[in-house]
Amino acid sequence: MDSQKEKPLSTTFLRQLLIYSVSFFLPPLGVWPAIKYLRQSDEKSKKIGLVALFLTIISIVITSWLTISFINSFNKELGNQLNLYQGIEY
Secondary structure, three states: OOOOOOOOOOOOHHHHHHHHHHHHHOHHHHHHHHHHHHOOOOHHHHHHHHHHHHHHHHHHHHHHHHHHHHHHHHHHHHHHHHHHHHOOOO
């Protein structure tokens, strides 16, 4: 078997911006580049991976909180509407 070393991943500013954007705005997809960068041997790549993982987790927490708040608000409004129409007879 040929044991060639893997090509180092890009750590340019634009690449970091892309990784961080994907991690924050598309949270589940941010895990893949985070893992790839965490597996690299240099410290800069590991830091990029950690930041991407952190942004992914923060985004998932915020999205979950907003979703739960929206559902609770919707349920409350629906309950109010049902109570309003409960006393009306046809």
